[in-house]
Ligand code: UD1
């Protein structure tokens with residue numbers, strides 16, 4: 001039985017890989033061997049635990065305030081040894097983290113086919129997001145199979161001369177994970193959040209972590225949140241704060257002591273999706289949250305200058321507002337007070353997937369290894 005090795009290391013990869021791991025474990029065609037790098041620790045383990053995934057191999061590479069080169073070299077070194085002793089028939093990497101690109105390089109050097117999930121996202125700016133735009137472009141150069149979430153991402157790959165027969169459009173597996181998880185309505189472990197859910201207050205859900213926003217821009221985000229909290233005392237701002245100390249140092253000082261701001265540790269995925277569903281507006285620089293919130297009809301203000309996920313911007317649910325402190329304040333206040341703008345943005349749209357991305361992934365994998373046929377691409381009509 002061919003051995004397939006999903007390799008991942010951070011929270012978003014774990015969430016987006018979980019439906020694939022579940023499908024591989026159910027498959028009668030493949031044996032699934034899960035390897036994690038441990039680029040994240042607590043935030044990675046939280047996801048694996050939720051989905052009941054026990055990794056077969058764990059490189060445990062994390063260091064406090066780790067450098068990109070340390071993630072890259074430790075991952076390649078760890079996988080080099082692993083592939084010397086046991087070689088899978090294919091590896092699956094997800095997205096654009098340094099774990100995913102390092103794993104793709106390590107596999108490529110061992111002659112192992114690389115399957116790239118969430119292929120073809122492009123912002124068009126090598127420095128934003130940094131280093132993700134470079135990471136995903138590198139992986140595209142060495143992957144054998146490119147699983148594009150949307151037809152836009154497929155078009156990006158075609159424009160870079162990736163062969164059409166090596167691309168399948170699957171939808172994003174984050175929608176599979178979201179749909180499976182959000183309906184469970186899990187309890188919050190933090191009593192403040194249970195109280196908030198019962199209060200019916202309007203919630204502004206905030207997440208921030210992007211490397212290029214750390215420092216001045218993120219300090220500005222903190223100040224903007226403090227101003228919003230002061231001018232909207234009836235609003236609850238909830239910030240599940242990333243584990244990265246650089247994020248905490250930048251964003252937390254300005255909002256400390258504000259009675260209508262709740263700062264929590266990273267929420268387990270089930271709790272986060274419930275909070276997302278309860279929220280009024282989402283303010284974020286996250287990639288995954290940009291994909292999930294439109295599915296639940298939540299207006300999203302994205303604290304970035306560009307996005308590699310233009311689909312929900314076209315649909316009107318996502319707006320790019322940058323990281324200027326005053327602009328963040330103005331945009332949030334406007335959306336809170338303009339019913340027409342809110343109604344225009346609060347549309348449930350699903351440009352990123354239909355919940356069957358993992359199934360399409362398994363079929364494309366079977367096709368790659370000569371064991372079956374692909375399914376029709378996501379977004380194409382399946383019957384006449
Ligand atoms: C990483 C990815 C980014 C992704 C993000 C998702 C890279 C270069 N960056 O960025 O693409 O969007 O994850 O969150 O691959 N830490 C902990 N415990 C954890 C997680 C992080 O202590 O569970 C701390 C550590 O001090 C670590 C730091 O956060 O050194 C930064 O983590 P790192 O993975 O390097 O960068 P992220 O900003 O999380």
Ligand code: UDP
Nearest residue numbers: 012015240266267268269272286287288289
């Ligand atoms: N998420 C979570 N708990 C939190 C914050 C986010 O489970 O406290 C989930 C969120 O639903 C999304 C993913 O984490 O699926 C996004 O991760 P992150 O923002 O860290 O990375 P990005 O998507 O920007 O790479």
